[in-house]
Amino acid sequence: MDKMPEEEEASPVSTAPATPTSPLEFKMLPLFMDFEDFNICQPAPFSYDDKAMLELERCDYTQRITYQMARAGKTNRRVRVYSDGIYDLFHQGHARQLMQAKNIFPNVYLIVGVCNDELTLRMKGRTVMNGFERYEAVRHCRYVDEIVPNAPWSINEEYLNEHKIDFVAHDDLPYGAGGLDDIYAPFKAKGMFVVTERTEGVSTSDIVARIVKDYDVYVRRNLARGYSAKELNVSFLSEKKFRLQNKMDELKTRGKRELTKVKVDIITKWEEKSREFIDAFLLLFGKERLNSLWNESKGRLIQALSPPGSPNGSINGDDTTDGEAGSEDEYMELPPDYGAGTGASLNRKPRRRVQTNPSPSANNEVEAEDLEYERRSD
Numbered sequence: 001m002d003k004m005p006e007e008e009e010a011s012p013v014s015t016a017p018a019t020p021t022s023p024l025e026f027k028m029l030p031l032f033m034d035f036e037d038f039n040i041c042q043p044a045p046f047s048y049d050d051k052a053m054l055e056l057e058r059c060d061y062t063q064r065i066t067y068q069m070a071r072a073g074k075t076n077r078r079v080r081v082y083s084d085g086i087y088d089l090f091h092q093g094h095a096r097q098l099m100q101a102k103n104i105f106p107n108v109y110l111i112v113g114v115c116n117d118e119l120t121l122r123m124k125g126r127t128v129m130n131g132f133e134r135y136e137a138v139r140h141c142r143y144v145d146e147i148v149p150n151a152p153w154s155i156n157e158e159y160l161n162e163h164k165i166d167f168v169a170h171d172d173l174p175y176g177a178g179g180l181d182d183i184y185a186p187f188k189a190k191g192m193f194v195v196t197e198r199t200e201g202v203s204t205s206d207i208v209a210r211i212v213k214d215y216d217v218y219v220r221r222n223l224a225r226g227y228s229a230k231e232l233n234v235s236f237l238s239e240k241k242f243r244l245q246n247k248m249d250e251l252k253t254r255g256k257r258e259l260t261k262v263k264v265d266i267i268t269k270w271e272e273k274s275r276e277f278i279d280a281f282l283l284l285f286g287k288e289r290l291n292s293l294w295n296e297s298k299g300r301l302i303q304a305l306s307p308p309g310s311p312n313g314s315i316n317g318d319d320t321t322d323g324e325a326g327s328e329d330e331y332m333e334l335p336p337d338y339g340a341g342t343g344a345s346l347n348r349k350p351r352r353r354v355q356t357n358p359s360p361s362a363n364n365e366v367e368a369e370d371l372e373y374e375r376r377s378d
Contacts, residue, residue: 113151
């Protein structure tokens with residue numbers, strides 16, 4: 001059976017504001033504290049606290065409330081609904097179940113029973129959280145109005161009358177214990193049972209299975225956070241292995257970070273150089289400079305791109321063999337009776353006989369013929 005905190009162990013809460021000496025140091029609330037100064041929202045009281053006892057005395061349990069009355073909201077007092085469980089590793093499934101029990105009727109006073117460590121270990125097995133931790137987790141849920149520590153595994157009429165319980169809230173699955181197939185069967189028969197639904201995909205067993213599945217990951221995580229191998233129940237060799245793995249992961253992370261930093265620096269420098277190059281290019285070959293270059297080189301470009309002109313030649317397209325003008329070389333044919341029937345032109349000189357290696361006698365004959373031609377022409 002879990003030992004509950006005594007009244008004299010409770011320490012008053014200081015109303016002075018927290019003044020941290022550093023960003024990571026804050027004044028923490030004591031583990032056992034008096035919540036009387038918290039007048040806006042407080043954790044649910046235990047069943048033996050004065051607040052819970054006063055609520056119990058005010059309840060007129062002689063007037064029994066039926067299910068129809070509770071659903072219609074036609075009651076002269078709050079409907080006392082009871083829900084029980086282990087609530088180990090308090091999670092969203094627990095909170096949603098208590099929320100359903102709180103909202104099952106319009107005006108509900110929700111009482112939650114939590115079994116202690118000894119009973120839970122005997123009936124179900126070992127828990128992750130101890131009894132005190134489970135009590136504190138449940139009583140700080142906003143749907144809970146009162147918590148019953150050391151709750152029994154199965155309840156009876158005497159327990160209902162002691163706590164003036166009107167309805168029992170639980171999921172509809174049968175729970176066997178003490179030779180009974182369903183410990184909630186008597187309350188179902190009396191119409192004192194209301195059904196809540198389980199949240200699929202989440203349970204305490206599922207959370208424990210996740211931890212067991214990733215055992216190495218969580219051991220390495222806690223070793224990195226300062227836990228000793230003794231605290232984690234890890235052997236010497238396993239500790240060294242896990243620490244080596246943590247060191248390798250740290251080096252990998254650091255290497256990736258440095259590589260990313262180098263890449264960013266290279267890209268940044270490349271962008272700066274590219275901007276400088278673009279600025280220099282625009283300064284050298286800007287719009288005005290390009291227009292000036294175009295105007296200066298336009299004539300040369302046109303001359304280079306235009307086709308070349310036709311060369312000078314004779315009327316018939318033949319090139320002249322000597323340096324005389326083309327107009328002087330032109331000729332027209334004379335009538336046959338002019339010039340002793342020869343076909344010589346008016347301006348054309350007579351053809352000379354060209355001989356290779358002419359002799360002196362042949363030259364004299366040519367000169368004689370020329371003189372004869374000039375005499376005739378005169």
